[in-house]
Amino acid sequence: MVEIDIKYVLGRIRGKRYYQYTAIDCATRWRHLEIYENGDNDSSLRFLEQVIKTASFPIRAIKTDNGTCFTNRYVGYLKSSSPHEPRFHPLDERCAELGIVHYLIDPGKPAQNGKVERSHRTDQEMFYDRHRFDTLRSLQISLRKWNNYYNNLEHCALDGLSPNEALARVQNVCA
Secondary structure, three states: OEEEEEEEEEEEEOOEEEEEEEEEEOOOOOEEEEEEOOOOHHHHHHHHHHHHHHOOOOOOEEEEOOOOOOOOOOOOOOOOOOOOOOOOOHHHHHHHHHOOEEEEOOOOOHHHHHHHHHHHHHHHHHOHHHOOOOOHHHHHHHHHHHHHHHHOOOOHHHOOOOHHHHHHHHHHHHO
């Protein structure tokens, strides 16, 4: 199960606002981060494809909040012309094509997506509060380095293993 969410990058770079997409594996805390100019359906689809491409394990399920960039089950799902043919969100359709289960947290319950929410808090405190960026490219490069550091950092929740070590251990057990 991989939790996915969006974090608004506070501040602007040359007048533009950016969005950090985050995916975190619930078992190993391995993460993948990307910066996008929009927090829209297209960015969500591109991010899912990037996570699938980058992860060294198969993605069997994702869990997201109920943002309109992830689902329309609560805002537009049943507003089709035919109640027997609801309009599915593009992310739901892509997940179905890939055999990925898409779970939604209950509305107003961000703690149900707690790993990615905690990850965003760490990003804010340890990365964004300590750095400023003049260009999108410098943000992307710095974020990639920060994520590499995070994936190699020991975590108490993993009994002192880093996410990369925990992932390697799981993969060795399953091999």
